[in-house]
Amino acid sequence: MHVIFVYVLIGLVYKIESLTFCDDQKCVCLNKNEGLKISCSSHSTVLAANYTLSDNVTTLDLSRNNLTRIQRPLVSDTLIELLLNSNQIEEIANDTLRLPSLKILDLSHNNLKFIHKDTFSQINNLECLNLTNNKFNAFGNINFYYLKKLQEIVFDDNNIGPSLENHSLFEGGLQLTKEIQSISLRNVNLTANNKHVFLDAREHLKKLILSHNNMTDFIDLPDKLVYLDLSSNPIKRIPRDVFIFTTDLSVLKLNNILIEEVQGFAFFYLCSLHHLELEKNRNLKQFSPLAWGRVIVKDQIDLFVNNLTLRGSNLTSLDVKMAGIFKKIKRVDLRDNPWICDCRIAWLQEIEIPEELMDFRCSSPSNLFNRRIHEVNSTEFICEEEKISEESNPIITIAIYCILLTFAVLMMYFFIFSAKPFLYRQLPLEFPRTP
Template identity: 30%
Template sequence: MKLFSKVIVFIVCLGLVLAAEDDQNKNNTSNATGEDGQPKADAPTEEKELPNGLCSTCNCDAAKKLFDCSSAKLYKLFNMTEWLTLNASGVATDTMLLDRNGIASVPQFPLLDVKILDLSHNNISTIAKKAFIGLSNLEVLDLSYNMLTSNNLIPEIFEGSYNPDEYLPLEKLRVLRLGNNQLHSLDQDLFEHMPNLEELSLVSNVFKVIDRLSETAIASVKTLRSLDLSYMELLSIPEYIFNAPQGLEYLNLTGNLLTTIPEALIYATHLKWLSLDENPIDNIQGDHVFPTLKSLEYLSLSYITPLKMIGRGAFSNLEGLKEVHICNNPEFSFFHADAFVRSDPDEPTRKIWPLVKKLYLHNNNLSTLDAQTLARWDNMDVIDMRVNPWNCDCQNQWLVETLLPQIEKTTPEIMNNVVCATPKQMAGVSMVDLEHKHSQMRCVDKYGNNPQNDGALLIGLLIGLLAGIPLTAALIMIYKRGCFGLVRRGPADFSRAFYSRATNDDY
């Protein structure tokens, strides 16, 4: 009987336990589904619980489609398994930043939908062949500030997927930055897998000379629109390097060792932007002027220590100029009045000037500026003439009457430091003050003197002369009359007065 009672109790307890578990399962089901039996929106899904190791190491910004591993102390790139966690997470990545790490080599990337890849500021010296073949949408590749040399930067690195019309192209790549590496030459076929390359930067690679292989490589990029050859210590530019890339619009030659305007520019017929800053060019005149560049709008000739003069016709072939920078040239003292002007081909007697809107001439050694240098000063947006040793005489009166009011109207913030240096009596006087006072500046003579300052002296001399004539006459008369008896003559004077020499007839 006792045994039967125990069995009954066990069965009842087991029923209670099973009933409790059933209720719990029902509660879980009701929490995960709505009244219609469909899963609730906030119910956890298996996809959201997938691990993503890369996004725990780096910053994944889904809204900006950004994968940011900048300055993450990486010394090697992730392996294929780790890359797959990024793909599995479903985080879209347009921009991948892997800059400012210690990465020494670049293996082949997996299939990634990346448009911008930044590998700059690393220690990269080797890159695997076909390293970017999986990045079929890559548009911008930055490999600057690394340890790449001419021997290990080979064309096979940039091989893309097969295309029947192109040779294994990275067909969407538009921008390639190779600046600040250890390159001194380029493989002549380096860009053969980049049929649509538009922007190339080689800044701060010490080439010194663009050899035939490098010239062939650059000239082969027919789609090139922007080329940065700055700070490469170039002594010259090959004559035909711009012949093939007919669409070149931006050219940076800053910081090289060019002593004249490169003749190669004659083939850059579509150029719009040009910088020759920091080159040892001492003058632009005679045979060393700019070739015909009708599309050129921006020109900079600044920080050129030896530059002394810009002569007649220097810019006459640049009819499209809109912005000109000639600044911070400590020896630049002569700017010819006809530097910009050209003759109308249909009417040679008619003169034409470019419609320059911005002219920067600050921090030079200019003392004069001719009013005919440009035609429409009144239409200009910026005229910067600060920090020059201006000569405040009548030749520069137009600066006070015409130019300074235009500066005050357009850019009053750059009116300071327009100061007279000569003549010495005007040294330190603000030309702005002269303009506000409507002052008239005088002319100097060929010796640098102001004739108007001689007026008082001339008047004094004239008065002295007029007063001295009667006084001198009076003194002579007094002397002849013996000072009105004040001076007594001696016997000798009288004997000589009445003595006359005898003639021969008297004998």
Template identity: 40%
Template sequence: MLVHILLLAFIAQVKTTSICDRKSCVCWVKNVQNEDYQGENVQCSYVEKDILKGDYELPDIVNSLDLASNKIETVHSSHLLDSTTLIELLLNDNAITKVDVNSFQLPELKRLDLSNNQLELIDEEVFSNMRKLEYLNLANNRFTTFTKMNFHHLSSLNDIVLDNNNIGPSLKDSNLFDRSGSGLTNKIKSLSISGINLNTVPDNFFVDAYDISSLIISNNNITSVFEIPFTLKHLDLSDNPIKEISAEDFTDLIALQELNLDNLLIKEIPDYIFEHLPSLRKLTLERNNNLANFSKLAFGREVLDDPAEFKLESLSLKGSRLTRLDEALAVPLGELTELDLQGNPWRCDCDFVWVKTLQLSDQYTQHLRCDKPTTLFNAKIFDLKEKYFTCESRNRGFEIAIVVICATLGFVAIWVFLCLPTRKTGCGLFKNMYGPSTAYSILPMAASFHNDVDR
């Protein structure tokens, strides 16, 4: 009898073993200021494939559980997914194809990461016990239609990542913010839909996203700028085949602070395009291989003389095809705290020497180099002395003009010297040089005419 009692006690002890007792897991206390909670963080990534099948329990008070990279294929009920204190759960980089209903008994969960798995469908009841969830990452799965991702119960969700799921084509017929309950609620503040194979953004696409402040819609097939929500603070349009942008595309975006326009097909930054973005702080225009012209009036005319209202702090034009910038931009660009002009084929002549007056940190001058003229190819602009920034064609033209003027003046002086009334004989030299004068050619004709009359 005693043996049976000891055996049962041992079994009970095994079943209630804390996950923190495993040598392969790391547990530590999270100390975060301005938070109302404090508990252990459990890091159990790269542990074992069947970790959810083990009879391990979480600490009494736990904030975060990391189960990434364990080759988990199915998420099912487990002691590890049953907690009244867990706030963050990381299940990314597994091989999950299915999430069972009622797997998550996590009423306080706020952050869930299911990215980099093989999910094609999530039942709406999966989220029924996570009504406080604020952040959900489903990037890099195998969803092909938005209707297979039901968010009916996620009334608190405000940040969602759907990158690299082929759901773009299905959005032609279904609304991302479906009011029937399957779509996202109007509480969404941050949306990332990069690489979803989206070709066009329908009109009023974001009409129900009242509070959206961040939109990442990069790496799609969008060819023109769509109707942008006026509430945005951060917008990423990079890696789309957009060929043209204009000032009308960015009107009324008074809250926009960050704008990413990397790797588009645009050829120029036109006049006044950024003039009506009073809150803009960071602007990136990197890797625009067709970009050859940046208007001096891109930020408006007033900032060229008085940058008092110029709030931009960071600008990157790295890796484009610009060869020159107008010197008129020296005033506003001089106000920036970060300016990256590297990786452009700059023409280092007298029209570009003003760039050396900008106060750039070393990290932004290492690859700021000349492309033309050939004598300065690949030279570091900030290592060159100003005397090397010359305009050869302009100087040559000036020299030719001087020679022509001098020759003309010399000819006029000689003519004046020889043809003055006191120098008539000298002027005759010119007459002899160019043949008989008109007066002498007429005299014989006149004499002949009088002889005919006498007869």
């Protein structure tokens, strides 16, 4: 009897020790061709038991579980993706992440203020790290020394911008690899005081997001950039030479900044640009037809832009010289601008614009207010000068007629009254007598 009890006890212990996430009915486990995907999101007791990971697990989702710390080791030779986002994690103990195959780690929306130096020591194949919306405010509390294969890092919504004025993301700072290809520093209180902050990554960095910061100027841009987002910064001008080395740039977002004008040659060096966003620039009133350095575009080789948006700016008119450029762009968004519908923008009716983007309307004159520009009759596009000319022509004609008539009367008066004494002086005083 005692022997049977011992065997039963051993069996129970073994079952507890071998309990996996998939044994819990609240976890969803999907068998994929590439491995096993386990979703235990919104399962608050998920780490209460001593779960183990199956041998073929590739994805583990532990998000939204109100976890405050990770203390028990997560051990797997096959796990590729670990999602710990949207918890209350304040600490990840050393030697907790024993995941040599891990490539994606999401720690966003937690309460992390620091990460121990050796936290990443056993995930040195990591390629993507998301630290969005934590409590980091100083670089002394984090180090990426072990992440030599990291390709993408997201630091959004952390107050680390001031630290970048005196520290480096790379050597001598966070030890971030110089071969990183994507960095996102959205809303981190970054200024442009340290213009060389990304200089060490100029040969490899391809994607850079710096939106919603306090940058009043451009920084030195890495040479190999393909994607750049500087939206929602108090930038007032686009220097002509800022893109001189970024000839590979394909996507440029300059939404909601403080520029008043897009000057000539602003995008001259961007020979690979195919997507340009200039939305919600409420101060933007002028767009030079020489922004690309030329107004005559012969074919698509001269201009790669497929998508241009000027929506929600303060443009009232565009130079007709831009017609050639607009005809080469597949998708142009001109909505929500205060267009003055006169003869200067009549040419916009000739541009082929997708149906969903054709709802750009007249702001003035009053008789055309809120009319869709493509629905206005071409004869209604009248400039103020033409109106004045049309209205004043009869008046001018009458005025000229009156002036000429007055001049004729005066001349007659002069001839009659001024010429009379002269005639009298020419007449003889006595008539000659007849013999």
